[in-house]
Amino acid sequence: METKNVIRAIERLAALDSSGLRGRDFLLTWDKTEEQIRGVLAAAEILKDLRDAGLSPRIFDSGLAVSIFRDKSTRTRFSFLSAANLLGLAVQDLDETKSQIAHGETVRETANMLSFLTEVIGIRDDMFLGQGHTYMLQVAEAVREGHREGVLPALPTVINLQCDLDHPTQSLADLLHLARHFGGLDRLAGKKLAMSWAYSPSYGKPLSVPQGIIALMTRFGMNVVLAHPLGYNLLPEVERQAAAFAAQSGGSFSKSSSMEEAFEGADVVYPKSWAPYQVMERRTLLLQKGDSQGLDSLEKECLERNRRFSDWECSESLMARTRDALYMHCLPADISTVSCERGEVAASVFERFRLATYREAGYKPYLIAAMIALSKLENPAGTLRKLLRTAVRRAP
Amino acid sequence: METKNVIRAIERLAALDSSGLRGRDFLLTWDKTEEQIRGVLAAAEILKDLRDAGLSPRIFDSGLAVSIFRDKSTRTRFSFLSAANLLGLAVQDLDETKSQIAHGETVRETANMLSFLTEVIGIRDDMFLGQGHTYMLQVAEAVREGHREGVLPALPTVINLQCDLDHPTQSLADLLHLARHFGGLDRLAGKKLAMSWAYSPSYGKPLSVPQGIIALMTRFGMNVVLAHPLGYNLLPEVERQAAAFAAQSGGSFSKSSSMEEAFEGADVVYPKSWAPYQVMERRTLLLQKGDSQGLDSLEKECLERNRRFSDWECSESLMARTRDALYMHCLPADISTVSCERGEVAASVFERFRLATYREAGYKPYLIAAMIALSKLENPAGTLRKLLRTAVRRAP
């Protein structure tokens, strides 16, 4: 192992004030300071370096990490699991169909009942606009009360594994990927990133990824262009947040209704489908009313509208307009001729960046582990230094 | 940590003869001696104190705890999981729909196939009268044979996570809650506890909680009153057991058909709905025959009968008749105007005791861990003393 690199990374972490993360949940990146974000990234890199060097960064002897997935998931599920395991926690998924939640339990009660020996609660709830984030706040408030009132011996950290607003474990993995690609966080300033809508033969994909990207990358001096066809807006407050961050960081945030324009001279492109927030609002209301006919006609209407923009595909000719841009995606991508007839990205473009997107995804377990560690450790740099010194091997 | 308290608790445990728990299953509290019950409570308190002090009471380096849930469960599922994790065991749920049990396996065979490296089997099977306890005995006998005949290197302990007769992990958590509330097990003598039926808009709730309560609290000198409308009887043999225990302990066991009378001057009230055992017997027969029409009409008949007793609600005016009683519930409760229009308890009463019921539930993981530990350890007090001395931190 390049121990020197790890020691340097620990020094970097020690110099950052990430103390505000201790005892706090991780729900939205825009609620965190830039130093805290840098702290999470530094800790993630250290944990990855330790693991790559075959050393165990276990900080728990026992304890639970509870996951609540209200939507299907492979990579986030395994990332959360891997992060918890790396630190010494056992994961238990709350399968709501096997619980007594239907028997009149309140969120407040369930949250405490799950948490008697729980250190972390990871939640994915991204289907209904306005609900995922609210649910996470309710869980967080419930366990905070439980801890204050002597019900819970430890305060579980609530981690957002994707809500209707943000997808912080994804956007931070993306940020670390960018930092490694360009040689450091400080090299991102001035780079152009095109966060672009792209065509998909499905509809209703959540907004949290593009929202997370524009509200995070603008903090590091990047020139972020958000491109989408007319009417495919993100939540206005998140766009305002991105603009404010760009103004502070010396970057920029602009909008375009042309994929070509957004890709022109870009250093990074992130082409990905989503549904307009107005559609997500209508969908949420219809789902709440159980109006399946309304849902069907909404889907029909949206797919028809989508089809008008089927040329929003990350093609080779579009890539040729960029400055040899890095292609990014949160996966799984809709790959033309591979996973669908026509989708978000041309097969040759995706194949060229396929392994890069895998590596991008591969940072997620370490970011989640870093979020957990920084919410628990009084002196993270000190603890990591000690782990490096004692050097328990993780595997033969 | 108040190490002195833990040391004292360990001395208390050392003075109790709980050796009869070693190598034995935990199915019914009334099969255990009073000293054994006191031993389980003492061990649970010590484990809780260690955990609250941030020390790890891990006694296993590896091994499995298998859970079999034949009914939905949140708190018992997570309690079992937490207990196993605290001691160093990994939990695997047997999902009967994913197993080959349907392919002609016998209980005897499955029990062994699950148990090659298993230390504990926790079972919830409370739906059919006369079946849950029988099933647990079959599993216990099967693994005992397997161990005797060299199939299994260790004898798994079978733990009743709720059957048709008893719910020992619940009733012992309730007993510990009472002991902590009144300042010790020895302060319970002479206290009046009202175990009362209460109205619920559902039907078919198991009898194991009220049965577990009357057969346990009568052993500690309490004056237990069982109240229910005419016809909502518990199993006669359990009532007889409660009466016998009361006679031995200097407490009392009486019955009443008035909630008011039961609450009068009570120190503790436990209002909770259940179905009469005669109904459970009829339901079991109908379920076995797959008679869905019969089940529908039984449900209709029972809900109609229930409605005649919708005034059996733990209201503020009833609470006013008590001696400032402690309200208890195994959760989830049917809370009037919250989880249903009218239910077991008034919202204001429940809200006042809400956090207390969470704490009550919070003892369950430690009681399960204590049951496991005492079934395995040759010298529990010695092992716990050693854990305290070596003092491995459980978490940062």
Add this chain to the structure above:
Amino acid sequence: METKNVIRAIERLAALDSSGLRGRDFLLTWDKTEEQIRGVLAAAEILKDLRDAGLSPRIFDSGLAVSIFRDKSTRTRFSFLSAANLLGLAVQDLDETKSQIAHGETVRETANMLSFLTEVIGIRDDMFLGQGHTYMLQVAEAVREGHREGVLPALPTVINLQCDLDHPTQSLADLLHLARHFGGLDRLAGKKLAMSWAYSPSYGKPLSVPQGIIALMTRFGMNVVLAHPLGYNLLPEVERQAAAFAAQSGGSFSKSSSMEEAFEGADVVYPKSWAPYQVMERRTLLLQKGDSQGLDSLEKECLERNRRFSDWECSESLMARTRDALYMHCLPADISTVSCERGEVAASVFERFRLATYREAGYKPYLIAAMIALSKLENPAGTLRKLLRTAVRRAP
């Protein structure tokens, strides 16, 4: 513990060249050398002896073992789990219904997404002829690419938990059972083993067990007779492989269409139902086309054909023709009058060998653990020697 036995077993392991297992998957026994097979068996025995002696053979401090079960399973599921737990790995099952595999992910992508901190991937995929083994090869190739290209820090070992060709964890457990029964692997030469088809009231049972048996036991000098009614053939290439192994080992491989003949003078009998490979091929095509009418008529045709051979039952009179043979089965067996009216084996025969079949199954966790260990350890004998010397207790 008989430490001396373990030390001798470790010396035996040290003398075998099993280095070719390191960094390799375990998919088919016939891809492995005889020394490697002997190495796996020796390691399994050592791990079992350590565990039986109460010592912990944990070699991992953290890490995941992922299981993918595309068919129902009890004993293999718990065996994989037990093996992983014994070595210090946490198991996560990939529930394909809860993942985004339906959302256009490729096998290549999913395999990497599961594996960021994964040491082992166990797969059962035995339903479709020609597909299970192919799927395992795809997963193995995907993670090999991911590891080579810096996506995965460690190369996960893919372990075949039953495919359409082989069932190596079963056949090796069977081989160890035979070795223990007859007093050593070297005592198997010259023994007659009857691998016989037997009647079952169901159809479509996989071929992997009989194929695994004939292709493994022929390597140890056994005289293997494969018996089945006309038309119930195994895959021709596996039969050829068995014949080639027999020729090398000095054993024999022959076929018979009479159960009586096969049992005559047998030392071991393995009566078990399966579907002809031609039927499995037709079934695979019908399943792929979603032709449920075709499937129904195929089932009808096959069950009718099966019925013509309902006298292929391992009865007492057949057992009387053997040389006091050992009865073997992979479980669950179709036991006449117990799990079905008429099945593979008479109740009295099965009951006499019931505990022996449980012990046979009980070797599986140790064989899986041995496969994992030998795929990871640079110097298995050295590591095991060290484990024995440091002697961490696994349980109180």
